[in-house]
Amino acid sequence: MMPLEKFEILLKRTMGLDIQSIGRPMLERALQERCGSCGIDELDAYWLLLQVSEREQLQLIESVIVPETWFFRNREAFIEMTHLLPQRPLSGGQPLRILSLPCSTGEEPYSIAMALLDAGLSPRHFRIDAIDISQRSLDIARQAVYGKNSFRGDFLTFRYKYFALNEQGYALSETVRQQVYFMQSNLFAADLLAGQVPYDIIFCRNLLIYFDRAIQHQAVTILLQRLAPEGLLFVGPAESALMTQHALTQVKAPMSFAFRQGAPAQELAKPAAPPATAVFTRQPPMSLLRPRSRPAAERIIQEKQEKIKASADTAPALLPQTTLATAQLLADQGKLSEAANLCEQLIQRHGASAALYYLMGVVHDAADRKQAATDCYRKVLYLEPAHAEAMTHLAALLQVQGDFAGARLLQQRVRRSTES
Ligand SMILES: C[S@@+](CC[C@H](N)C(=O)[O-])C[C@H]1O[C@@H](n2cnc3c(N)ncnc32)[C@H](O)[C@@H]1O
Structure with a gap:
C-alpha cells in the first residue's frame, strides 16, 4: 500500500x-x-x-475540509424556498423545520433565516438546525461576525438590514442568530439526528461534490430519510445532475436546484397563492431584491431587448455590465430561453465573454441541456482558465456523462485555484 x-x-x-x-x-x-x-x-x-x-x-x-461559503450563495434557492413553503405553521400547526447540512461557518443557515423573516414569517414559525463536521467552522458560525469575503455579488441590501459594522467585522443581529441551532456532527454518524422529526426543507449544498459515486448515493439516502414526504431538498448547482440518478423530481424553478421525493409523474403542483390573511408573501424577500422593483426591472429588460434589436447597425454597443445583469435577471425569472438568446446576441455584438458563456452554461444546465452546458463551460475555461465555478459545474457534468478522469482533473484544478 x-x-x-x-x-x-x-x-x-x-x-x-x-x-x-x-x-x-x-x-x-x-x-x-x-x-x-x-x-x-x-x-x-x-x-x-x-x-x-x-x-x-x-x-x-x-x-x-473546504469551508468555502458566503451569504445567499446561489440566491435563487432562497427565493424559491420562500415560494414553496407549506402553510402549516400559519394554521396553528408545528413550526417549519429546516436543516442546513453542511452549514460551514453559518452563512447558509443565516441566509435562510433572513429570507424567511423577510418573507413575513415570524420567528416562532420556523426553526433551523445547522450541522457541520468542523468545530472550527461552527465556532465562527456561533460568533456570527463576518468579513467582506462572506458578502459577494451585487445583492447586499440584507447587510444594511441585519448587520452592524464593528471593529471585528459585520456582526449579525440577534433576531437572525436566535433562529439557528448549531450542532457538530458527521453526515455519516450512526446517531445523526436520531429521534428527530423529519425536516420540511433540507439544504445540503456543495458537499456531495467531495464524495465518489457510492458515497454520494449513501449521503442522499441518509438525507432522504430525514426529509418529510412532501419536503424539499436543495443541492448545489454542480450537484443537480447527480440527483437525477435518485428517485427525485426537480422542482420547476430554474436555478434553485430544489428536489422533491418521488418520480416526475408524481410531482406536486406548487402551492396555491396564500390567502389574504397569510403572512407569507409570494414576492421574493426584500433581502434578495435588487434596489428596483420587479415590474420596473421587467420594463427595463423589454426596453433593452428592443434597443439591442434596433441598434444593431447604428448605435454604439450597450455596456456589457448592464446587459449581463439583464440576462441574469431573465434567468432568475425562469425565462431560460430568453436568457440564453440574449447571451448569444450579446456575444455576437460584444465578442466572447467568460461571464456570458458562464451564464449561458448555467441556463442550459438548469434546462437539462447537458451538451450545450458542457460546451459553454469549456468556452468559459478557454477564456478564463481559473474560473472556479465553471470548473465545478463542468466536473459535475463530466461525472454524470461517465468521464470520471476528466471530472477528477477539474476538481483538482478547482482545489488549486481556491488555495492560491
Ligand atoms: C464548501 S462547504 C459548503 C457550505 C454551504 N453548504 C455552502 O454551500 O455554502 C463544505 C462543508 O462541508 C463540511 N463537511 C465535509 N464533510 C462533512 C461530513 N461528512 N459531515 C458534515 N459536514 C461535512 C465541511 O466542514 C465544510 O464546512
Missing part, C-alpha cells in the same frame, strides 16, 4: 471524502501540518496516533 493510501481510506471511511476531489497535495500538506503540530516526524507514528485518538482524527479532518 502506498504511504498515503491508508490515510485516504481513513478519510473516506470517516467523513466520506474522495481525496481526488481535493487532490493529493492537499492531503500531503494536511499531514505535514498535523505531524508538525503533534511533534511527530514519521508518518507511521502519526498513523498509530490516529488509531487511538478520535480527537486527532477530527483535527486531521479540520485540515482537509
Whole structure:
C-alpha cells in the first residue's frame, strides 16, 4: 500500500471524502501540518496516533475540509424556498423545520433565516438546525461576525438590514442568530439526528461534490430519510445532475436546484397563492431584491431587448455590465430561453465573454441541456482558465456523462485555484 493510501481510506471511511476531489497535495500538506503540530516526524507514528485518538482524527479532518461559503450563495434557492413553503405553521400547526447540512461557518443557515423573516414569517414559525463536521467552522458560525469575503455579488441590501459594522467585522443581529441551532456532527454518524422529526426543507449544498459515486448515493439516502414526504431538498448547482440518478423530481424553478421525493409523474403542483390573511408573501424577500422593483426591472429588460434589436447597425454597443445583469435577471425569472438568446446576441455584438458563456452554461444546465452546458463551460475555461465555478459545474457534468478522469482533473484544478 502506498504511504498515503491508508490515510485516504481513513478519510473516506470517516467523513466520506474522495481525496481526488481535493487532490493529493492537499492531503500531503494536511499531514505535514498535523505531524508538525503533534511533534511527530514519521508518518507511521502519526498513523498509530490516529488509531487511538478520535480527537486527532477530527483535527486531521479540520485540515482537509473546504469551508468555502458566503451569504445567499446561489440566491435563487432562497427565493424559491420562500415560494414553496407549506402553510402549516400559519394554521396553528408545528413550526417549519429546516436543516442546513453542511452549514460551514453559518452563512447558509443565516441566509435562510433572513429570507424567511423577510418573507413575513415570524420567528416562532420556523426553526433551523445547522450541522457541520468542523468545530472550527461552527465556532465562527456561533460568533456570527463576518468579513467582506462572506458578502459577494451585487445583492447586499440584507447587510444594511441585519448587520452592524464593528471593529471585528459585520456582526449579525440577534433576531437572525436566535433562529439557528448549531450542532457538530458527521453526515455519516450512526446517531445523526436520531429521534428527530423529519425536516420540511433540507439544504445540503456543495458537499456531495467531495464524495465518489457510492458515497454520494449513501449521503442522499441518509438525507432522504430525514426529509418529510412532501419536503424539499436543495443541492448545489454542480450537484443537480447527480440527483437525477435518485428517485427525485426537480422542482420547476430554474436555478434553485430544489428536489422533491418521488418520480416526475408524481410531482406536486406548487402551492396555491396564500390567502389574504397569510403572512407569507409570494414576492421574493426584500433581502434578495435588487434596489428596483420587479415590474420596473421587467420594463427595463423589454426596453433593452428592443434597443439591442434596433441598434444593431447604428448605435454604439450597450455596456456589457448592464446587459449581463439583464440576462441574469431573465434567468432568475425562469425565462431560460430568453436568457440564453440574449447571451448569444450579446456575444455576437460584444465578442466572447467568460461571464456570458458562464451564464449561458448555467441556463442550459438548469434546462437539462447537458451538451450545450458542457460546451459553454469549456468556452468559459478557454477564456478564463481559473474560473472556479465553471470548473465545478463542468466536473459535475463530466461525472454524470461517465468521464470520471476528466471530472477528477477539474476538481483538482478547482482545489488549486481556491488555495492560491
Ligand atoms: C464548501 S462547504 C459548503 C457550505 C454551504 N453548504 C455552502 O454551500 O455554502 C463544505 C462543508 O462541508 C463540511 N463537511 C465535509 N464533510 C462533512 C461530513 N461528512 N459531515 C458534515 N459536514 C461535512 C465541511 O466542514 C465544510 O464546512
